[in-house]
Amino acid sequence: MSLAVVIPVYNEEKSIAVLIADLTQLLETMNVQFNLIIINDGSVDKSLAILNELAASDSRILLLNERNAGHGISLLKGYRAASEAEMVFQIDSDYQYSLDAFKDLWNERSNYDLLIAEREQKESSVSRDIISFMSRLQTKLLFGGGLRDINSPFRLMNARMLKKALNEIPANTFAPNMLISAYCIKNRLPIYTSVCHLNRDLILRKSRLSRQLFFGSVRTFSDMFKFRFNSSHNEK
Secondary structure, X not given: OEEEEEEEEOOOOOOHHHHHHHHHHHHHHOOOEEEEEEEEEOOOOOHHHXXXXXXXXXXXXXXXXXXXXXXXXXXXXXXXXXXXXXEEEEOOOOOOEOXXXXXXXXXXXXXXXXXXEEEOOOOOOHHHHHHHHHHHHHHHHHHOOOOOXXXXXXXXXXXXXXXXHHOOOOOOOOOHHHHHHHHHHHOOXXXXXXXXXXXXXXXXXXXXXXXXXXXXXXXXXHHHHHHHHHHHHHHO
């Protein structure tokens, strides 16, 4: 079964090479047929130079070099480029979470459309905790169910399901992973959850609520409402 790994990158010169090396080794050990779709979102550090070198040495790496448009847009471009695969795995390039959870997701892939490793909780601000709580509450109220980590960037997805979900997701959405999760909940598709643990080998960033994240969260709440009621209209 073929796998496409989607990795959006923005200024991750310290972690991206290590992530790709560890991920490649893991997938080779598991005998998974894979390719990596890496979207450089206008990085201004050495990320692009590192990625160019890696892509030149490994034909399994597809590098998409884009102007800075944001994490959500990069994800959507990567997901659409993964259309030929049977399964799609997404992980963020900061490598904050260990790859150990991937084997569990992969072993369960035949029984589920969406498999999420919910992130181990780390120290975060009260504001960020409130946003996470509101996201879970909104999902439950709008779609009749919920996940503890609906926006987890450690997820394995059935490509057929993903293609259908993308047809309903706005092209400029801030957090497509949240809408993909909501799509699965709304349509009562089978969802598997486990836990991914913090990567203790890397220095972790402190969680902070940036202005961009705050306004992005407001946009996401709006996107979720539109997604819910536009979907209902389309079903009639």
